[in-house]
Amino acid sequence: xxxxxxxxxxxxxxxxxxxxxxxxxxxxxxxxxxxxxxxxxxxxxxxxxxxxxxxxxxxxxxxxxxxxxxxxxxxxxxxxxxxxxxxxxxxxxxxxxxxxxxxxxxxxxx
Numbered sequence: 001x002x003x004x005x006x007x008x009x010x011x012x013x014x015x016x017x018x019x020x021x022x023x024x025x026x027x028x029x030x031x032x033x034x035x036x037x038x039x040x041x042x043x044x045x046x047x048x049x050x051x052x053x054x055x056x057x058x059x060x061x062x063x064x065x066x067x068x069x070x071x072x073x074x075x076x077x078x079x080x081x082x083x084x085x086x087x088x089x090x091x092x093x094x095x096x097x098x099x100x101x102x103x104x105x106x107x108x109x110x
Contacts, residue, residue, distance in 0.1 A: 006104055007051040010063045013097050014044030017070070020086060036073075040066055047101075060105035067101060070094035 003011065021037010024030045043066040050059030071094030077087040 003048065003052040006056070007048040007059070009097060009100055010044050010048035010051060010059070013067070013093060014041045014048060016093075017041035017044060017090075020090070024086070040070055044097075057105055057108040057110070060101045060108060064098055064101035064105055067094045067097035071098055 017037050018041030019037075021034045021041065024033025024037065044063055047059045047063035047066065050056075050062065053059075071091050074087040074094060075091035078084065078091050081087065
């Protein structure tokens with residue numbers, strides 16, 4: 001059975017985040033990028049699995065929390081360096097994901 005449409009943003013951003021972390025490690029030998037990318041991406045993918053199952057509220061809440069951390073952390077980095085790539089892009093994607101998943105969590109709240 002295919003996952004519901006509301007899980008796709010979590011799966012997509014999770015895969016993109018893992019790929020970005022790996023790219024940061026390969027290009028700049030950044031262990032922080034690798035660690036953060038794998039951890040955040042894995043949490044987002046886990047939230048997609050939860051959304052696909054019977055834990056929609058918890059899945060969207062986990063995705064919102066993870067996205068919020070990404071937006072906050074990379075937003076601070078963007079304002080410090082002024083470089084949009086990659087920190088500004090990750091901050092924007094994290095903020096958009098945060099807004100989406102908060103909205104969806106509120107729909108599923110008991």
